[in-house]
Amino acid sequence: MTTLLGLALLSSAAGxxxxxxxxxxxxxxxxxxxxxxxxxxxxxNRSKEISRGVLCSIYLQGKKIGQVFSAAxxxxxxxxxxxxxxxxxxxxxxxxxxxxxxxxxxxxxxxxRVPDLSPAxxxxxxxxxxxxxxxxVVNKGAAPAPAVPYQLFWxxxxxxxxxxxxxVQPGDSYQFIYQDKRxxxxxxxxxxxxxxxxxxxxDADTSNNxxxxxxxxxxxxxxxxxxxxxxxxxxxxxxxxxxxxFALTNTGDVELLKLPVxxxxxxxxxxxxxxxxxxxxxxxxxxxxxxxxxxxGQHRLSVSCQGVTSPAKTIEVAGRPGYKFGAFQxxxxxxxxxxxxxxxxxxxxxxxxxxxxxxxxVLWADGSKVWSARLDQPGFALVGRQTGQx
Numbered sequence: 001m002t003t004l005l006g007l008a009l010l011s012s013a014a015g016x017x018x019x020x021x022x023x024x025x026x027x028x029x030x031x032x033x034x035x036x037x038x039x040x041x042x043x044x045n046r047s048k049e050i051s052r053g054v055l056c057s058i059y060l061q062g063k064k065i066g067q068v069f070s071a072a073x074x075x076x077x078x079x080x081x082x083x084x085x086x087x088x089x090x091x092x093x094x095x096x097x098x099x100x101x102x103x104x105x106x107x108x109x110x111x112x113r114v115p116d117l118s119p120a121x122x123x124x125x126x127x128x129x130x131x132x133x134x135x136x137v138v139n140k141g142a143a144p145a146p147a148v149p150y151q152l153f154w155x156x157x158x159x160x161x162x163x164x165x166x167x168v169q170p171g172d173s174y175q176f177i178y179q180d181k182r183x184x185x186x187x188x189x190x191x192x193x194x195x196x197x198x199x200x201x202x203d204a205d206t207s208n209n210x211x212x213x214x215x216x217x218x219x220x221x222x223x224x225x226x227x228x229x230x231x232x233x234x235x236x237x238x239x240x241x242x243x244x245x246f247a248l249t250n251t252g253d254v255e256l257l258k259l260p261v262x263x264x265x266x267x268x269x270x271x272x273x274x275x276x277x278x279x280x281x282x283x284x285x286x287x288x289x290x291x292x293x294x295x296x297g298q299h300r301l302s303v304s305c306q307g308v309t310s311p312a313k314t315i316e317v318a319g320r321p322g323y324k325f326g327a328f329q330x331x332x333x334x335x336x337x338x339x340x341x342x343x344x345x346x347x348x349x350x351x352x353x354x355x356x357x358x359x360x361x362v363l364w365a366d367g368s369k370v371w372s373a374r375l376d377q378p379g380f381a382l383v384g385r386q387t388g389q390x
Contacts, residue, residue, distance in 0.1 A: 053112030116141030
């Protein structure tokens with residue numbers, strides 16, 4: 001398992017970058033509260049790589065108080081003269097005022113026109129799938145970063161290594177989310193982020209590529225209530241789709257990211273659907289599924305989600321109107337004659353449970369429709385006139 005120490009050795013070998021030295025540093029002025037102090041130096045590129053500009057930052061006891069830069073490329077073994085002034089804080093401590101500038105002020109050199117990615121924050125949130133990390137990365141450099149390679153650690157052990165293919169402009173920030181699906185452990189833990197662990201990007205300052213958060217884990221659980229099952233339309237009919245509506249409430253203390261719902265009819269599974277939506281603790285959502293009844297009569301509807309089942313809803317499903325024609329009886333002369341009247345008797349009955357006022361009947365002869373009418377009685381006599389051979 002890779003650790004932070006192992007990554008430090010790997011990064012130092014892979015991340016070749018210009019080595020800049022400050023030669024002949026000189027300070028002019030005194031350390032006075034609210035005053036200014038001048039400085040000059042020769043920035044020398046001691047490496048074989050070109051430095052894309054040079055930035056000199058001035059620090060007073062770890063706090064940056066000024067900077068000066070040269071945007072021009074500095075070739076290998078080349079040097080450039082940098083001069084500038086910086087303002088001293090008005091609350092300068094008395095013990096510092098008595099010392100020489102070189103004793104309390106430091107210079108730091110780095111390439112100027114390159115990105116400088118630095119993790120600025122880690123926030124975590126428990127949900128139904130584990131722990132969700134949200135990491136904020138800031139580009140403190142003077143050039144865009146083409147991507148954000150990173151590695152995450154849990155108590156010093158690497159748990160993820162990925163690359164976000166997003167360009168981050170100078171001065172901008174970028175957030176990425178990682179869903180840790182491992183079982184959560186209680187107690188204190190150290191969560192760390194390492195930006196560009198293998199040194200694949202140009203980086204003005206690799207000393208700010210790490211961020212660590214101490215997090216206190218606690219036992220938690222997700223819990224739901226399901227209620228309010230209803231259908232629309234209320235008059236369900238066999239073969240006609242109905243909307244089954246219900247409500248889910250998150251009564252637990254973790255956020256739910258997906259809701260797998262099972263629809264049951266008479267305790268038998270009739271449908272399953274996953275709703276990919278966020279449901280925070282205390283939140284409620286109304287959802288809908290579709291059901292097509294296949295049998296008439298009373299049925300019990302319920303929904304289940306993560307082991308929680310709603311109270312059953314009893315509904316009445318009506319049958320669809322159905323028709324079945326009896327055997328045809330025809331009174332036709334033995335020899336077919338044109339313009340000869342003939343009678344066909346037939347019966348039909350409604351096999352459904354809903355009333356039907358009328359039925360449209362059609363008579364076909366040799367594949368052609370020769371007669372049609374709307375019939376209002378369950379039994380009827382059809383009288384027609386033969387106009388051709390039937």
